[in-house]
Amino acid sequence: MANPLKGxxxxxxxxxxxxxxxxxxxxVYFRERLKSAFMKNKDVTDPEQIKKxxxxxxxxxxxxEALYFLRKYRAIKKRYYEPEE
Amino acid sequence: xxxxxxxxxxxxxxxAVKIRVKPDNSGVVTDGVKHSMNPFCEIAVEEAVKxxxxxxxxxVVAVSCGPQQSQETIRTALAMGADRGIHVEVAGKDYETLxxxxxxxxxxxxxxxxxxxxxxxxxxxxDDDCNQTGQMTAALLDWPQGTFASEVSLDGDKVKVVREIDxxxxxxxxxTPAVLTADLRLNTPRYATLPNIMKAKKKKIANVKPADLxxxxxxxxxxxxxxxxxxxxxxxKVETVEDLVGKLKETGRI
Numbered sequence: 323m324a325n326p327l328k329g330x331x332x333x334x335x336x337x338x339x340x341x342x343x344x345x346x347x348x349x350v351y352f353r354e355r356l357k358s359a360f361m362k363n364k365d366v367t368d369p370e371q372i373k374k375x376x377x378x379x380x381x382x383x384x385x386x387e388a389l390y391f392l393r394k395y396r397a398i399k400k401r402y403y404e405p406e407e
Numbered sequence: 408x409x410x411x412x413x414x415x416x417x418x419x420x421x422x423a424v425k426i427r428v429k430p431d432n433s434g435v436v437t438d439g440v441k442h443s444m445n446p447f448c449e450i451a452v453e454e455a456v457k458x459x460x461x462x463x464x465x466x467v468v469a470v471s472c473g474p475q476q477s478q479e480t481i482r483t484a485l486a487m488g489a490d491r492g493i494h495v496e497v498a499g500k501d502y503e504t505l506x507x508x509x510x511x512x513x514x515x516x517x518x519x520x521x522x523x524x525x526x527x528x529x530x531x532x533x534d535d536d537c538n539q540t541g542q543m544t545a546a547l548l549d550w551p552q553g554t555f556a557s558e559v560s561l562d563g564d565k566v567k568v569v570r571e572i573d574x575x576x577x578x579x580x581x582x583t584p585a586v587l588t589a590d591l592r593l594n595t596p597r598y599a600t601l602p603n604i605m606k607a608k609k610k611k612i613a614n615v616k617p618a619d620l621x622x623x624x625x626x627x628x629x630x631x632x633x634x635x636x637x638x639x640x641x642x643x644k645v646e647t648v649e650d651l652v653g654k655l656k657e658t659g660r661i
Contacts, residue, residue: 333602336601337600337601337602340600340601340604341598341600341601346423383600387598387600390598391595391596391598393423394422394423394446395591397422397423398422398446398533398591399591401533402591403591
């Protein structure tokens with residue numbers, strides 16, 4: 323794997339793993355799928371390809387943050403506020 | 408004005424956890440249960456950090472009262488953008504009886520000590536649902552309060568607050584220093600990602616004891632019993648309208 327990008331990939335993996343702790347289906351479920359998703363691409367050597375995959379990973383991070391926010395917002399709204407007409 | 412904003416954050420049982428009552432009905436099971444920052448406190452921290460990013464205030468200080476684990480909650484606030492933290496150590500029996508009255512006394516003492524321009528709190532905690540700390544603190548300090556804030560804007564030494572009230576929205580203008588409590592629609596709290604948490608490790612958390620602030624933690628309340636809500640009884644299905652009327656008459660409803 324190209325050296326500078328190795329750091330990027332590891333950083334991405336750690337960040338996703340951290341986010342996975344709050345995953346609704348459980349952190350174990352998340353970690354298994356995270357690992358297999360990364361392993362599937364372990365033989366990619368083209369730096370452009372790697373950059374694209376890392377960008378996709380960053381996109382997943384944003385999706386997870388949005389998921390967690392919406393889930394929390396909807397739960398709190400349902401518990402504390404009157405349903406709108 | 409000092410340009411310093413104090414934000415109170417509370418460590419509560421995570422909102423997504425299924426709460427279980429202890430078999431002796433003395434309280435709720437907390438051992439080994441996932442805890443996190445109170446959602447309304449997250450919104451309060453976000454608002455303070457936003458004000459700093461807009462350069463309207465200079466420093467955000469996160470405060471939490473509780474045992475050692477409260478430091479994790481302060482760390483989350485630091486990861487969201489607070490500059491430093493203050494951990495007011497309250498443990499054991501004192502922590503079990505810690506309520507809005509004691510916390511508001513602590514917050515008032517700290518607000519004076521730190522010369523705060525604003526004190527922002529969540530409107531209520533999802534564990535005790537008191538909705539009192541902000542109001543009590545404002546009263547102790549004799550500061551104006553903007554509670555249930557869904558919109559906050561600074562205007563010189565005044566604050567314009569749009570409040571969510573039963574009839575709709577109320578806009579008020581109050582002078583600083585003031586106490587604000589955050590409502591759900593105030594903002595969208597940012598997630599404390601791993602890189603932010605790592606950066607926040609360099610930020611300082613000061614340790615303070617309630618006695619140092621001259622606060623007496625004695626509670627005037629005693630929890631007698633904690634129970635689960637009554638189980639919903641199963642419904643009864645009927646075949647015809649006549650059956651329905653008959654059943655209603657039977658149970659004395661009509």
